Amino acid sequence: MASTTAQANYGYCDTFFVESYEDTDGMFARAAAERERTRALAKAQQRHIAADLSRQTSDAYLNDVLDHMEVMEGETMPDINSIEIQTEIQWFMRPYLLDFLLEAHHAFQLLPETLFLAVNLLDRYCSKRVVYKRHYQLVGCAALLIAAKYGDRKERVPTIKELKSMCCSLYDDDMFTQMEWHVLQTLNWIIGHPTVTGFLDVALSQTGVDAEVQSMATYISEMALYHKDFIPVLPSVMARSSLALARYVLGRPQVHHPEWAARYDSNVVMDLSNQLSRPSQALFRKYSSAHLSNVATTLEQFLQRQNLMQQQQQQQTASQQPYPSPAQSALDVQQVAGPIMTPQTPQKPVYNAVPIGVLTPPETPEKDFYDNSNYNANQNLMHRLHACSNVPSASALQSYQYSSYPTSYPSQ
Template sequence: MAFPQQQQQFPAYGYCESYFVENSDDYEGVYARAAAERERARGAAKLRQKALAEELSRITADEYQEDVLDHMEHMESETMPDIQSIEIQTEIQWFMRPYLLDFLLEAHHAFQLLPETLHLAVNLLDRYCSRRVVYKRHYQLVGCASLLIAAKYGDRKDRVPTIRELKSMCCSLYDDDMFTQMEWHVLQTLNWVIGHPTVTSFLQLALTEISFDPELEHMSWYITELALYHKEFIPIRPSVLARSSLALARCILNRSQPRFSDWSARYDPQVVLNLSNFLQQPSQALVRKYASQHLSAVSTTIDMFLQRQSMLAQRSVQTPVNDVVMDVEIAAPVNSNYLNPQTPQKPGYPSVAVGVLTPPITPDKDFHTHAAYGINPSVQGTQYTPPHSVEQQHHMHFAAQSTYAQVPQPQLVH
């Protein structure tokens, strides 16, 4: 009968591992303290192991960093697209590129994929267009297949888009089998060589040499994604584009430039100048994406920077040269023609709410878009045809305008 009273008097029995407790003055329990000590020792050992692993990883990274960088620079030269082969495409034109990039950018942002996934997808798209003739009605399909391959290659598995989701984004313009066939054909065309050192990979190497600066990193991302819209930057190697974008981002944010002897500071002044010339008229999809505070609202920072540049340019015209104050000197390498719009916009295209995907022009099942732009589609239907090689397009170039309607379209063999 004394046991309930003892339980009320010493409620600390609940901390013991055993129901039977020795009758002593230590009511906290010997076994409970021993278990807590073991748990603390185990946690301290894990922390020491983690610190040791990070230290060994840092030492190993510093030791092999030059070898890794040499391999990345070698791989980027092996996986560069050929812009001259894209130039001789018979159907797709450069004015279509911003529309497709808007679609890929918004799809990439909707699925919350990694930044390098977008750059790898565009690289796969350009490399495929360098080797195959792409019809206008398949341009968006190639872009979706490239994004799907890039997401499977280097992104998280739970964020890889499904074919059903891509089909819905394309307004059911393509069947499910067409996505699978195009994905297989892109891989076959590129000889299954997917790995490409993207701009973001070189940016990470360059940013490891300085302290963490999220605004500088987001500004660099903005500039590199802006460069995707323009064919002038397709032949530029990602390593050069990354360092040039980082240099321009430092100028915009008024960050100090490192010594030019460092690898991260060896930018190309001409590339920096060309990038600054395209800052004025970016894609609205890109502006909406980088207007969020999650990405440091760098698009708003760009607008403020351009306004200051415009005011300083007007002041320099009105003020004599001898009276110019030195403390307002422009540090960024901006050309006098940077106010000219460079990125093709969408005149006459119906306004779209924020977050709504805007697929590019396709000559099938999109007659209202053709009427807005005066485009007369040469082929009806969405039957998939395997693209031709660049060598075969010379025979197609001299054919009659009705060639695509007369020639039977073979099916792609699985």
């Protein structure tokens, strides 16, 4: 009624800002819908142009990017020989710490490359500093915090309060800050390290993206983090080798053209295949999820089929060969018996002269709650990583000096 009166007094106003209540044919609604459609088409066209330009730029600079990544990975690799001569850190502790970092990484929903970078920072730090076993978890938390700050989303970066809670309040707040600073100082603030995921992205961009193959390759690469034999392997070699093994497991055709992605190391592939049957339970649960294509279950089924085929082949071979005589069987047993059949525990090499410079902060208290006389590797591993008592004082961090320490251990 008001609109009709206004039109009678002032005439009809054909402008966008005046809404007519007598739009019976839907003229204004159609115009608004047309404008929205035009905007959507323009945005889609802009995104297409941006993606095309990005792809062209990537193709143009791909070789230069790869060359730089390969140079950087060589400069930021840990030294396994220096880690070997640690006085308290043992290799059997590594899987338990990696399980902790894996669960923390999953809890904070960090990017995949953050985990690989955190493990690299951890190993590089252990290559240059003496680390107490009770501070191994603190170094891992500091490495994860640095890696998340370096390349992850800001809202996903864990806080010191959250890390302290995950460590059962074993460490004070100041200890996380001091350890983070000490790791950065030790590594000369060189954080950038081309990870396996970065090389995987490059390889898949050349051969075609396959989500299941990518998840399987990442699963195999994370499985390799648990074993010291793969620490010296370059991330570029690990990425291409795990990708080739993932294609074999999933029945995908291998890449044979002379591209960078097709050059994998057959020895690394063989070593990786020998470790497929012993994954960490935390890692197995992670990759049994649907958003990671259930590759852990797929790999387990593949190994079961392989074992069944191997048993069938052995049965066929045994049925074709004549039965050996009792004397020959006894001789074979005597030849096999000895160091191979005797149970042996792998031992670290003993070094008489281990350079002890400035130790990792904080200084170990006199009453260390790790009693070496009651040391039992099979029963106290989780207690060693998740102990929640006898918190060391943070005051030792402030008075500790970090000067005159060698940058690396001398070769033995």
